[in-house]
Amino acid sequence: MAYRETVELEADDILEAALTGNVAFLVVGDPLSATTHTDLIVRAREFKSKDATEATPVPVRIIHNASITTALGSSGLAGYNFGQTVSIPFWTDGWRPDSWLGRIGDNLALGLHTLCLSDIKVREQSAEDMSRGILRYQPPRYMLIPQLISQLIAAAKDHKVDYLDPDRTLAIALCRMGAEDSATRRGEKVVAGTLAELLACTTPDAAQQAADQAEEDKYEEENPLASENDMEKLREERSVRRAIEFWGEPLHSLVIVGSRLHPIEVTYGKALALPGSRWEEVARDVYGCTA
Ligand SMILES: C[S@@+](CC[C@H](N)C(=O)[O-])C[C@H]1O[C@@H](n2cnc3c(N)ncnc32)[C@H](O)[C@@H]1O
Known part of the structure; x- marks a missing residue:
């Protein structure tokens, strides 16, 4: 397995091996979409072997693959009408990067849709471990739909922008695109609705909140030394x-759906919408498009 460090710090070892044999660099999705690996290609072109006096370019063949940037077609929205793609990074207590918000605003001002990619943290070290020089990796974390939407709404509120109103913004969640249902894992899931409706799918109701509180009380009773960090971890896991x-x-x-909507796209989205969704009503009243 080539981890990020392998690619960033040990690319020459990959290229050295590729000088004498066939080396395949396998990635998720397309090698040149969203995460581009052009850097490795440039290095291959300019590669100078350890003992060589001159560059010995390593030939590269690119094999394109299905990608989230094309699977987004399952939303029913025309690929022509997408603007800049954004990546939404995990926020921490002290770091809330949100430069992507302006790019969503630019897209919406032109009526364009926005593909929001979610953050992935694999083999990350905690700041504490790094400052102590301990090489230990945190468990992998993947941003999921509820956190992604919560951060969109929070950033819009922080900056007081007039877009991303949860009740007036249509969106389509694209989960596990291309995956099939198996005995242990659900396959792809595509769901349309307003931001508020999509968020509400996992918001605990009063009974669940009471059960959550009871779970926390029990945990604290059984672990009297539990810190606020432990409680946060419990809540996050839940x-x-x-x-x-x-x-x-x-x-x-x-x-995130932009205003360049065609009646057929509204009809297509209706079939993906949550039961009782205001999809059509918002498309008509806010986006000005009737199916
Ligand atoms: C950094 S991008 C890499 C994209 C990849 N090169 C491609 O062409 O699909 C990783 C992000 O793409 C999105 N993504 C990739 N594959 C996906 C899938 N099968 N279903 C939904 N989202 C996916 C997720 O938001 C994920 O966090």
Whole structure:
């Protein structure tokens, strides 16, 4: 398995091996879509072997693959009408990057849809471990639909922008695209609705909130030394569990619908919409498009 460090720090070893044999660099999706690996290709072209005095370019063949950037067609929205893609990074207590918000605004101003990709954290170290020089990796984390939507809404509120109103913005969740149902894992799931409706799919109701509180009380009773960090971890594990129950395992993406909507797209989206969704009403009243 080539981890990010392998590609970033040990690319020369990959290229050295490719000088004398066939080396395949396998990626998720398409090698040149969303995460582009052009850097490796440039290095291959300019490669100078350890003992060589001159560059000995390594030939590269690119084999394109299905990608989230084409699977988004399952939303029913025309690929022509998408603007800039954005990646939504995990926020922490002290770091809430949101430069993507302006790019969503630019797309919406032109009536264009936005593909929002979600953050993936694999083999990440905690700041604490790094400062102590301990090489230990955190468990992998994948941003799921509820957190992605919550961050969109929070950033829009922080910056007081006039777009991404949860009740007036249509969106389509694209989860596990291309995956088939199996005995242990749900296959792809495509769901349309307003941001508020999609978020509500995993928001606990009053009975669930009471059960959550009871679970926390019991945990504290059984673990009297539990810190606020432990409680946060418990809550996060629970929301991840809930998100996976509804949306399925990662990977998840979200499309924010722009105003360049065609009546056929509204009809297509209606078939993907949650039961009782205001999809058609919002398409008509806010987006000005009737099926
Ligand atoms: C950094 S991008 C890499 C994209 C990849 N090169 C491709 O062409 O699909 C990774 C993000 O793409 C999205 N993604 C990739 N595959 C997906 C899938 N099968 N279903 C839903 N989203 C997917 C997720 O948002 C994921 O976090």
